[in-house]
Amino acid sequence: MRNLLTALKWLINFLIFSVLISIIINLGELSKYVLTKFDLLQYSGEENSWILMLLIPLLTILLQGYIFWLLLKFRKVIPDFKTDTIFTENNSAIFRKVGNGLIIYSVLIFFIRLIEKSFEISSEYGVSASYTLGKNFGTVLGGRISLLVIAIFLLIIARLIKEGYQLKNENDLTI
Amino acid sequence: MSIVVNLNTVLAERNLKSKELAEMIGITEANLSILKSGKAKAIRFSTLEAICKALDCQPADILAYEKE
Numbered sequence: 001m002r003n004l005l006t007a008l009k010w011l012i013n014f015l016i017f018s019v020l021i022s023i024i025i026n027l028g029e030l031s032k033y034v035l036t037k038f039d040l041l042q043y044s045g046e047e048n049s050w051i052l053m054l055l056i057p058l059l060t061i062l063l064q065g066y067i068f069w070l071l072l073k074f075r076k077v078i079p080d081f082k083t084d085t086i087f088t089e090n091n092s093a094i095f096r097k098v099g100n101g102l103i104i105y106s107v108l109i110f111f112i113r114l115i116e117k118s119f120e121i122s123s124e125y126g127v128s129a130s131y132t133l134g135k136n137f138g139t140v141l142g143g144r145i146s147l148l149v150i151a152i153f154l155l156i157i158a159r160l161i162k163e164g165y166q167l168k169n170e171n172d173l174t175i
Numbered sequence: 176m177s178i179v180v181n182l183n184t185v186l187a188e189r190n191l192k193s194k195e196l197a198e199m200i201g202i203t204e205a206n207l208s209i210l211k212s213g214k215a216k217a218i219r220f221s222t223l224e225a226i227c228k229a230l231d232c233q234p235a236d237i238l239a240y241e242k243e
Contacts, residue, residue: 173216175206
């Protein structure tokens with residue numbers, strides 16, 4: 001159990017680090033666009049819509065910041081697991097928050113990626129717009145399903161911890 | 176809760192202190208205090224039996240039901 005928890009801790013640390021790197025990359029892209037707009041930087045790349053260049057990265061950064069905050073919160077649960085103080089109201093609240101947060105994140109990022117995909121120029125010729133939309137919808141949804149499943153599992157665990165806390169409380173108050 | 180614990184009354188009748196009863200029945204004073212204050216959620220039959228044995232009384236002498 002201890003080894004598993006240590007592995008989980010390192011995985012979460014790795015995730016936090018990767019989200020942080022991703023935020024920095026997106027911030028770099030965003031600043032490049034802003035600096036180009038104010039003629040402070042010469043950028044030779046292709047000119048895209050402001051939605052693709054400004055709005056999407058900005059929303060992605062905000063969502064990644066939200067995930068970063070959720071991961072930091074989730075990280076606090078692990079020491080409690082190590083000291084066998086799992087069944088607390090606080091842990092249940094953290095699991096519920098992270099579960100709900102992941103659902104919000106996956107729904108929002110789904111729409112963001114869908115908008116982003118709709119700006120991509122398709123290499124397939126002679127296909128209808130509805131086909132492209134359907135294909136994009138399927139591709140983007142496929143990437144979010146696993147996150148939704150994890151979120152629902154976290155909400156179930158939150159419920160279990162809450163029930164466990166109530167049982168523990170009752171057991172402690174049985175003389 | 177509508178179940179009240181009259182342990183204080185029985186203890187006073189027997190001129191016993193909580194500490195002494197706790198030692199007699201083998202539970203901690205803290206747990207006995209929880210029981211006396213009515214914060215306990217449940218009582219084990221074994222504990223009830225030990226209390227009744229130590230105080231020479233019936234469960235009804237210790238526990239009573241009061242309408243809320």
